[in-house]
Amino acid sequence: MQILTGLLLSMHYIPSEAEAYLSIQRLQQTVPLGGLLRSIHHWAANLMVVMVLLHMLRVFITGAYKNPRELNWVAGPLLFAMTLAFGFTGYLLPWDQKAYWATVVGTNMLGSCRSSDRSSPPWYAEARM
Numbered sequence: 026m027q028i029l030t031g032l033l034l035s036m037h038y039i040p041s042e043a044e045a046y047l048s049i050q051r052l053q054q055t056v057p058l059g060g061l062l063r064s065i066h067h068w069a070a071n072l073m074v075v076m077v078l079l080h081m082l083r084v085f086i087t088g089a090y091k092n093p094r095e096l097n098w099v100a101g102p103l104l105f106a107m108t109l110a111f112g113f114t115g116y117l118l119p120w121d122q123k124a125y126w127a128t129v130v131g132t133n134m135l136g137s138c139r140s141s142d143r144s145s146p147p148w149y150a151e152a153r154m
Contacts, residue, residue: 027073030066038118045120070112077108 037056039048052059081101084090090098117128 026069027066030062030069033062034066040118042120045118049119049121070115074108074112077105081105 034052037048037052037059039045049063052063056062084098084101090101113128113131117124
């Protein structure tokens with residue numbers, strides 16, 4: 026579902042700072058069923074995050090991560106992190122105020138996860154200044 030709706034949305038999206046918001050507005054207002062297509066893509070992404078989380082919870086509760094499936098348990102959180110990263114980066118694409126500030130909050134939350142500056146790579150401290 027995400028691939029199909031994403032490909033259809035990409036035909037109308039212009040990935041530039043000046044045109045991103047206008048292309049989303051054009052998609053919503055002039056493209057036939059554009060609003061529906063965008064809503065399907067949005068809700069399918071949210072549903073995917075919820076389903077992956079519920080699946081990981083089920084695996085943990087039933088103990089399906091134990092021998093001989095330890096490697097699957099390592100791959101699961103990595104795939105969950107990738108799913109969250111795709112959702113996070115997709116949130117910025119409309120380039121409106123909501124997307125901008127949500128991205129600022131998200132990146133600040135990620136930056137606050139560091140316990141001390143000594144554990145950070147050298148480029149991280151320079152990028153924060």
